[in-house]
Amino acid sequence: MPTALTFAGVAASGVDHLNLITVPSFPPLKTGEVLLKTLAAPINPIDLIVLKGGYPVKPKSTIDGASVPGYDGILEVVESADPAFAPGDVVMPKEHGFGTWRTHAVARAADLQRVPRTDPRVGAILKMGACVAWVILADAASALKPGDWIIQNGATSVVAQLVIQMARLRGFKTISVIRDRSADDFTEKKRKLEALGGDIVMSEGELERGEAVDLFAGKNIGLALDCVFGESGQRMAELLSPGGTFVAFGQLSGANSTITLTMNLVFFKNLTFRPFRLSKALAARSDEEMDRMLEHIIGLFNSGQIKVPELEVVHWDDGNPAELSQRLRGAVEHAQSAKIGKTKSIFVMT
Template sequence: MTSSTLTFTSQFQSHTTEFLHLQPISLPEVVGTAQVKVKFLAAPVNVLDLVVLAGKYPVKPQTKYDQALVPGYEGVGVVIEVGGLVTALRIGEHVLPKDHGLGTWRTHTVVDADKLVRIPTPSNPVFASLLKMGYTPAYLLLQNMQYLKAGDWVIQNTATGMIAQAVIQFARLQGVRTVNIMRDRKDFDVVRSRLLALSADMVLSESQLEALVQVQPLSHTRRIVLAIDSVFGSSGSRIANQLVQGGTYVSLGFLGGGGEVKLDVNEGLLFYKAVEFKGFRTSRELAGWSQEERSDLWAWMLKLYNKGQLKAPEVEIMHWGSPAQAQDGEELEKKLLDVVEKTANRVVGMPKQIFVFEQ
């Protein structure tokens, strides 16, 4: 069996793929009694993966090959061999990683069966590969961060991101409305129409929001109880200030610069509005979920997708084949690393990058 993996040996210093390499892997002919052999079908390149490559994410990669770490925290695969004592999984069943750190940027793996979660056969493996870190965070943000009632409003920035688009769709299913903020861009009207088609209730650019709130906060006419901030800094401050009394601000990421950028937490938010400030990590929110509970959640999401109630984001696919010769391996490595660099140097509105493994 021809297999390959991306690995890295150290956190990068100058550029994202500095220590990232493609190498062939040898899989055992016979899996352990409690193990399964999995062929990966699709694996996204997420911003979180870049944080992992920088050595700055608290959950470290759990898999090594020749002492090098295997990146990739999300993906979907199919079981192609099972150990003699494995009863929870069967050949041909599809699986997602149970926890962060499994290492999905590889064609195949042999892994303990209890590190995987069974899902129904997906009609679209690319969509299934996005469930764990795209749609699950969106669901948990609306379920765990603030008690939401029909008619409540959520405000979020980076509205074109995968999680934000999923928030729009899950909010619609709950009767919750959304204000969605995105960067100023030339194709604003086109993107706004696309978000409205997903059931966004209000779409504004950063400059439009800034102009509107100089007249009056959006919360004067909307019950905005949850703010989801993926930027921090001035953008995060603006959406925090739209919350009603007792609302919740959630920090989801730091696209605006993280520690170098400050959030304006003023007296009005803390004292008069009593806004609660929280940080969100998917791994922490899922920590108490059993394999069965995760399986049920992801099966439900796949059912929603099949019924047209959840839609996949725009994606760009990189086909990961099996290099037959050394020169093919060098060419494939360059193409794979270019995809990672493209995500690191992403421009506004760039589609999600996905590795799709040859069948």
């Protein structure tokens, strides 16, 4: 039987009002609709914010008045009443709010983007992981030349791991900054990032204390990628070379964190500061451009040029409902925890 995670209302801990339900049978498709089965869906930071009622784009799908979370993932067409898709096609939602934390869904064909078939793990991180890294680098590439450096924080994240690999393919070098942690954990995380092609891996503490100043001498650091903001972002901005670009695409330090634009940064260094919104960046691309980009990215994974980041796979099956509910809710609870360097969890439907 089809199942779904739903929630109603808002709770400080999103998992408190998350329920696994059995979905009633679907009515016959209307013209322009498709019946889908979900292949994989990630638990992203945006999903956790949605569960707590803090994200402006609300879920668009409801079941018996309760919202279906999950804003990313890949699905397979089971039945189609639209000539654009046929059974077996793989798709992803075009916009936020779709509701991928369910095994099946009915959707308008116009709301879906075709995706080449790939490993479910790749599909789970394709839009809000691989596309973020690829588009940011593609947009910045014209201002960088081979041998230039990119500095990024939150570097154990899926996006940062993909930036390391995609930057290497373009001939760029990376400085990856990770949060302070135990010596053994830092050594292990550093080893893994270097194995992906990371050139310099350091901690926030090292950066704050100025212990790596000599490492930056003579390097043209042309791009800073900030998913944290606040003090961490400020330190990266200070390290940018004249004419560099600072891209803010996250706020892990909180919505009220700030960065000070000093005269040195804005006038003397002539830095460019800009935000990155994935939804806006993808909307600016035509369907043909999206097709080419997705085919290219998935081709990099399928050929082994890019490795899939380490992921925690949570199997969503049709077994015992109580056990399944505990497993799925446990994965969300883990994602909400404050543990440093935790692995991203994804649901894979089996």
